[in-house]
Amino acid sequence: MTKTVPCGNELHKFLIWDTAGQERFHSLAPMYYRGSAAAVIVYDITKQDSFHTLKKWVKELKEHGPENIVMAIAGNKCDLSDIREVPLKDAKEYAESIGAIVVETSAKNAINIEELFQGISRQIPPLDPQENGNTGAIKLVKPTAPASRRCC
Numbered sequence: 001m002t003k004t005v006p007c008g009n010e011l012h013k014f015l016i017w018d019t020a021g022q023e024r025f026h027s028l029a030p031m032y033y034r035g036s037a038a039a040v041i042v043y044d045i046t047k048q049d050s051f052h053t054l055k056k057w058v059k060e061l062k063e064h065g066p067e068n069i070v071m072a073i074a075g076n077k078c079d080l081s082d083i084r085e086v087p088l089k090d091a092k093e094y095a096e097s098i099g100a101i102v103v104e105t106s107a108k109n110a111i112n113i114e115e116l117f118q119g120i121s122r123q124i125p126p127l128d129p130q131e132n133g134n135t136g137a138i139k140l141v142k143p144t145a146p147a148s149r150r151c152c
């Protein structure tokens with residue numbers, strides 16, 4: 001899946017992989033997060049267990065993920081906040097402690113999805129010109145094609 005996000009006067013094009021969260025697919029996860037610029041770790045605000053599992057994923061990313069990976073925490077199913085088990089305050093405190101972005105989303109009602117990707121976009125450093133195939137010392141023009149970034 002791809003998503004293009006305006007960021008200042010650039011366009012960031014994200015290539016997005018949805019990794020299966022279940023334990024039996026755990027060993028496949030490094031294939032997705034290796035080389036990724038950002039990771040969105042999703043929990044379900046109506047299930048405390050999912051917030052606990054999220055912390056395990058954050059630990060794994062910190063130990064084995066790319067050094068400067070941008071981490072974003074998404075508390076999904078915010079349309080069901082009347083049956084929430086995870087207070088937003090807990091998620092915010094945890095996110096702050098690990099330097100991650102946090103936002104409550106609803107995939108069902110398309111709430112805060114755009115904001116989530118904009119938040120990530122703002123944290124991703126500009127492309128290294130050499131990585132971009134540009135070896136010149138002075139950048140005279142902004143690329144017209146969107147820069148591609150990976151996100152899992």
Ligand SMILES: Nc1nc2c(ncn2[C@@H]2O[C@H](COP(=O)(O)OP(=O)(O)OP(=O)(O)O)[C@@H](O)[C@H]2O)c(=O)[nH]1
Nearest residue numbers: 019020021022076077078079080105106107108109
């Ligand atoms: N109310 C509500 N239901 C949702 C939302 N997002 C997903 N669901 C429902 O939650 C269930 C699980 O959704 P999935 O997308 O399969 O969840 P997942 O975490 O990606 O599952 P795995 O890929 O198997 O790890 C489905 O029945 C969805 O319709 C949401 O924002 N609000």
